[in-house]
Amino acid sequence: MKIVIIGATTGIGRSLAELYASKGIEMAITGRRIALLEEIKQTYPQTKIHVRSMDVINYEESRNIMDELSLELGGFDVVIINAGVGFPKATFIQEIETVHINVRGFLALAHWSYQYFQQKGGGQIVGISSLASLSGSAYSPEYHASKAFMANYMSGLRMRSTKYKHGIAITDIRPGFVDTPMTKQNKGMFWVSSPEKAAIQIKDAIDSKKKVAYITKRYVLIALILKMIPEWLLEKVF
Numbered sequence: 248m249k250i251v252i253i254g255a256t257t258g259i260g261r262s263l264a265e266l267y268a269s270k271g272i273e274m275a276i277t278g279r280r281i282a283l284l285e286e287i288k289q290t291y292p293q294t295k296i297h298v299r300s301m302d303v304i305n306y307e308e309s310r311n312i313m314d315e316l317s318l319e320l321g322g323f324d325v326v327i328i329n330a331g332v333g334f335p336k337a338t339f340i341q342e343i344e345t346v347h348i349n350v351r352g353f354l355a356l357a358h359w360s361y362q363y364f365q366q367k368g369g370g371q372i373v374g375i376s377s378l379a380s381l382s383g384s385a386y387s388p389e390y391h392a393s394k395a396f397m398a399n400y401m402s403g404l405r406m407r408s409t410k411y412k413h414g415i416a417i418t419d420i421r422p423g424f425v426d427t428p429m430t431k432q433n434k435g436m437f438w439v440s441s442p443e444k445a446a447i448q449i450k451d452a453i454d455s456k457k458k459v460a461y462i463t464k465r466y467v468l469i470a471l472i473l474k475m476i477p478e479w480l481l482e483k484v485f
């Protein structure tokens with residue numbers, strides 16, 4: 248098996264890269280901070296790791312890089328789209344940046360991956376959305392909306408793959424709270440997971456080709472509640 252991880256420099260993506268690297272799985276890892284990717288490559292010299300700079304805002308370039316990586320690796324089986332941003336009290340510019348990265352950047356890569364696996368005759372696309380995909384938020388409406396886009400887009404791709412028998416598994420990973428650079432300024436977090444524990448559960452969900460997985464598993468309870476409670480009650484929480 249060969250994999251690609253988009254956004255592997257820090258946090259969840261990095262822990263996933265280290266977990267796969269420790270198991271000797273050949274992979275390509277991308278991100279903007281290339282020195283952090285080189286660190287991972289140097290830590291696991293026994294594993295074939297292809298490092299590539301990629302800013303998902305430049306979506307045409309990202310898709311070209313995927314073309315190049317598919318040749319360099321001689322094909323791959325799983326694409327994990329993890330790159331994402333979330334800003335506390337975002338400015339207008341940060342809200343737009345969130346959409347460019349979490350929505351447009353994600354779409355460009357998920358679309359590329361679907362076409363690639365369709366031609367190849369199968370494969371797996373993994374998107375790291377969020378528990379936030381299930382509701383709006385008074386604090387970060389743009390982030391929750393961007394994650395809802397990801398979740399719905401993946402649901403649509405899954406339906407397409409089943410309907411037309413494309414043989415492409417789509418796994419929507421929905422973390423609750425994970426201790427990463429993105430959440431370091433967050434207050435009021437609960438059931439916080441380490442990125443290493445999150446990576447183990449994410450890999451298990453990928454291996455068993457889950458359609459949707461909550462990370463950590465007990466967040467499924469919060470998901471059930473979020474699906475039931477009305478907006479007036481949500482306003483008091485998010």
Ligand SMILES: NC(=O)c1ccc[n+]([C@@H]2O[C@H](COP(=O)([O-])OP(=O)(O)OC[C@H]3O[C@@H](n4cnc5c(N)ncnc54)[C@H](OP(=O)(O)O)[C@@H]3O)[C@@H](O)[C@H]2O)c1
Nearest residue numbers: 254255256258259279280302303330331377424425427429
């Ligand atoms: N932590 C949580 O509690 C939590 C909960 C739910 C969902 N998530 C989701 O999990 C994913 C990973 O987040 P994290 O918590 O691990 O945060 P993180 O440590 O800040 O990691 C974000 C990753 O995305 C990459 N990235 C950001 N903007 C990019 C761009 N324009 N082009 C390419 N790569 C970019 C970063 O790499 P560079 O900056 O080096 O490019 C980094 O590797 C995100 O999609 C996030 O929304 C996190």
